[in-house]
Amino acid sequence: MxxxxxxxxxxxxxxxxxxxxxxxxxxxxxxxxxxxxxxxxxxxxxxxxxxxxxxxxxxxxxxxxxxxxxxxxxxxxxxxxxxxxxxxxxxxxxxxxxxxxxxxxxxxxxxxxxxxxxxxxxxxxxxxxxxxxxxxxxxxxxxxxxxxxxxxxxxxxxxxxxxxxxxxxxxxxxxxxxxxxxxxxxxxxxxxxxxxxxxxxxxxxxxxxxxxxxxxxxxxxxxxxxxxxxxxxxxxxxxxxxxxxxKPLRLVIKAQRKLSFSEHDESYSGVTLRKNIEQFNYGGCCEGLLLGWLDDNGLENLEMLNDQGVNVIENYFRMDDNKLVCATSIKIFMASNQTDIVRSDCLFYVVNNVNNHL
Ligand SMILES: [Zn+2]
Structure with a gap:
């Protein structure tokens, strides 16, 4: 056109x-x-x-x-x-x-x-x-x-x-x-x-x-x-x-890593996010909340850079067995299960969940 x-x-x-x-x-x-x-x-x-x-x-x-x-x-x-x-x-x-x-x-x-x-x-x-x-x-x-x-x-x-x-x-x-x-x-x-x-x-x-x-x-x-x-x-x-x-941080999946969405752990390689990940755009995510599953590479599949370019993913997420869970109380934005969009942009945005009403 x-x-x-x-x-x-x-x-x-x-x-x-x-x-x-x-x-x-x-x-x-x-x-x-x-x-x-x-x-x-x-x-x-x-x-x-x-x-x-x-x-x-x-x-x-x-x-x-x-x-x-x-x-x-x-x-x-x-x-x-x-x-x-x-x-x-x-x-x-x-x-x-x-x-x-x-x-x-x-x-x-x-x-x-x-x-x-x-x-x-x-x-x-x-x-x-x-x-x-x-x-x-x-x-x-x-x-x-x-x-x-x-x-x-x-x-x-x-x-x-x-x-x-x-x-x-x-x-x-x-x-x-x-x-x-x-x-x-x-x-x-x-x-x-x-x-x-x-x-x-x-x-x-x-x-x-x-x-x-x-x-x-x-x-x-x-x-x-x-x-x-x-x-x-x-x-x-x-x-x-x-x-x-x-100052939200972007959670991204590294290039060449597989991204899937599922209701259960399917033992896929790469990263699998919960199919209903969008529901967490509403309200907050508390420490220990299950967001998905990881293969043997664990958090290494993912990256979250702060404004100094340092990968701070471990401050926000951890792996329990092969489960991807929140390591602290956070708020997430713009989560979506449209693979092409989240792969080219980011899986979602993350901020600390502090209540700061003005
Ligand atoms: Zn737009």
Missing amino acids: DIDFSEINYLVDPCSRTLHADYQQFLLSLTGLTVIDIKGESSNEWRVISTLLHGNEPSGLIAVHRWLTTENSLPQPKANIRIIISSVEAATHQHLFSHRYLPNGVDLNRCFNEEAIRSSKDGENKDIDGYIQRAKLIETAIREVNPRSIIDLHNTSGNGPAFAVSTLISPNVLSLASYFCDTLILSDISIGAMMELDFSCPVVTIECGGSADDQSHEAAYNGIKQFAQCDIRSALPQDKAVQILY
């Missing part, structure tokens, strides 16, 4: 015909990177909503479309809202919302740090120039309105409750997170994502939960409504208490 990466389409206060009757028809009517501007009460202040950086994560688009079409006329937000719909081609390729990025493409949300993507394995033998160009167009579309806050809406590959991710914590970041969820992860993981760029305003990524879960679309919709209506002359009012979790 040929993509015109230099293309950007603008819609200003679109009419109901342009928005179509449902989000699927609306998405199918778009031809590429699309920016929608909605006029607000205050004409000199802007807020940005980013959606579909990943083509298989529909909650943001579904919620935006619902917000734009739920009344007979367009909503009137407190400030101007710029909505950016990024990976239209991937989202409409073959079945709707089934591709994170196009076959032979690269992950757009790894292309906001040009140097990093060019030197990474992901960029090898692929035409990454177009994706870098699109990332730059998105960055420019954000910078040209000099927004006061930015929300970037995603879904997780497995099911779980919504949570927010930010690279820094401020009262405004906590407020933005509170419109969508009750957990904020402070992350210093650098992967070339949009939220790592400095826009001189809060940038909060919202992982709305699983892509097929109505609850995720609902969380996105309720959050957008509050985001659009809140008054931010001073600090944004916080909607509810938000728990902060500091």
